[in-house]
Amino acid sequence: MTEQLKREELIKKWLDNNLNTEEEKAFEQLDDYNELIIMDTALKDFKAPEFSIDKTYLTLKPNLKPKKSKPLLKPLLQIAALLAIGFSIYYYTSNLNTEIETPIARQISIELPDLSIVNLNANSSLSFNDSNWSDNRVVNLQGEAFFKVAKGQIFDVITRDGMVSVLGTQFNVKQREAYFEVTCYEGLVNVTYNSKQLKLKPGSTFRLIDGKVLVNKQENIIQPHWLGGESSFNSIPLKHVIAEFENQYDIKIDIADIDTSRLFTGSFTHNNLDLALKSVTIPLNLNYSKLGKSILLKRE
Structure with a gap:
């Protein structure tokens, strides 16, 4: 031939x-x-x-x-x-005839027509076609959500940075500014990004941050930390930590002369502002001051 x-x-x-x-x-x-x-x-x-x-x-x-x-x-x-x-x-x-949005500092749980469950994190939106759901299990996501998908035909999550396809499984998708993350907790997840495809097994996480694939590692947890009331990070640039902080608290964080490309590993709670600020600033040797709904971060 x-x-x-x-x-x-x-x-x-x-x-x-x-x-x-x-x-x-x-x-x-x-x-x-x-x-x-x-x-x-x-x-x-x-x-x-x-x-x-x-x-x-x-x-x-x-x-x-x-x-x-x-x-x-x-x-x-x-x-x-x-x-x-x-x-x-x-x-x-x-x-799309159904759209659900969450404001800052609020999370909600959604039941889809096939009884799949979606937990939508703060400052996020989800849209889908309710009337044609049986033929097309497709949702558009901006922000972050944890999915428990009922078994059935292909279930697609479309984001600005990539697409996630599954059958019946549990997984988390986060799509913020220059940040795309998918974690599989159960089943098998197929991630499509930049014309490439990657399959994730339970415990695997894929991260695309600022245009670069930074992490593809194992995590021994059964659900995302944010469902338990805290945001967790592992070697993530500070600017993305700050952005998530603003999603969970109704405040604006101002930066003085701080290098926001510094990597942060740790977590902060969603229900105690001062404790959350200390959890981020102390490991990085930073100080903060509050003025109304604004926080100023500065070096010690």
Whole structure:
């Protein structure tokens, strides 16, 4: 089999979701693998009309050129991916009929139509299509939430930084400014980010902070600390700790001459402001002063 025929056969089998282990490894070595995965990720978030794999392949075949023609294929795939992403965003945002928001310093528990439970952390929002839930278990999340998903078809959590897909499991998703974190507590979680995919087993945590993957480690806990009334951090830049502090307390934290890229390991409570401030400032040798609803952090 020539290289071109082998390549076409791999792409056709990929479209049909019919690659074996050896073929999957060969497919991952294709020059346009990343572009194909981007398109696949964008398209998987919505149900398309039924179609024939053979007809689809015949339609795409004229554009599936060998390696020397890659400049033509790549723009076509990029355009297709952009159109797919645009359609999926329009589809979901135009069909969301339920939206729930939590204010600063407040958490709520939500029961979804399939009896899945979502605990929504402070200053967060969750939206989903209630009327079409049985066909599309999809939620949009901004902020942080802990999910206990009832068994059933694929359950997707879409955030600005990535997507989480599961069947029935327990996991936590946090998406704040330049901060994306997923922790699996039960079952198996699939995380999609930057056209890459990663599977998390129970106890595993994935963090993407300021554009960098910082941690992928084991944690021996059964639920996130914030459900117990405290925020916990492990080598996290101080600016993200401060941002979470402001989510849990109705205050504004001002920074004098502090390096907020410093890493913080520790926790703070959600129900005692002074104790929480001491928990953050003492380990970092910082001082603080209060003025109304403002806190000034400064070096000792």
